[in-house]
Amino acid sequence: MVEIAQTDVHTLQHETNMVKLTKAKTFQAYLDTCHRRYSCVHCRAHLANHDDLISKSFQGSQGRAYLFNSVVNVGCGPAEERVLLTGLHAVADIYCESCHTTLGWKYEQAFELSQKYKEGKFIIELSHMIKDNGWD
Ligand SMILES: [Zn+2]
Numbered sequence: 243m244v245e246i247a248q249t250d251v252h253t254l255q256h257e258t259n260m261v262k263l264t265k266a267k268t269f270q271a272y273l274d275t276c277h278r279r280y281s282c283v284h285c286r287a288h289l290a291n292h293d294d295l296i297s298k299s300f301q302g303s304q305g306r307a308y309l310f311n312s313v314v315n316v317g318c319g320p321a322e323e324r325v326l327l328t329g330l331h332a333v334a335d336i337y338c339e340s341c342h343t344t345l346g347w348k349y350e351q352a353f354e355l356s357q358k359y360k361e362g363k364f365i366i367e368l369s370h371m372i373k374d375n376g377w378d
Contacts, residue, residue, distance in 0.1 A: 270340060271314040280308075280366070281374040285341035287315040288374070289366060301327070302367035307346055310364045315339045321350040329354040336364060345370045 278292035332351035346365040
């Protein structure tokens, strides 16, 4: 895995000629360095900004899980319907694109009105995250 911020690609290629310019997907996304963020505990890929945290009161299969507005470096499996504590949802497993660890899931669709706010949002289990940068 070549870990280079996208903005550095051109320079680096020019200097070393080692890095092939391909689609941005090859390169890990980097979050703003002045923000508190969460990273993958297994490979340290950035996952989410603290600013995008919606709720800490979710339950994953392995304990506490956080709900995020948006995430980076995360891939998405096929959606399937699952009956959760809060009713029927269409969810898709999400995984770290760097180390391929399953991190949690994405709510593709909620069928109950009270749960609609979760649509398009991401759950990451606390056990797969570390706090990175700028925490007290
Ligand atoms: Zn990872």
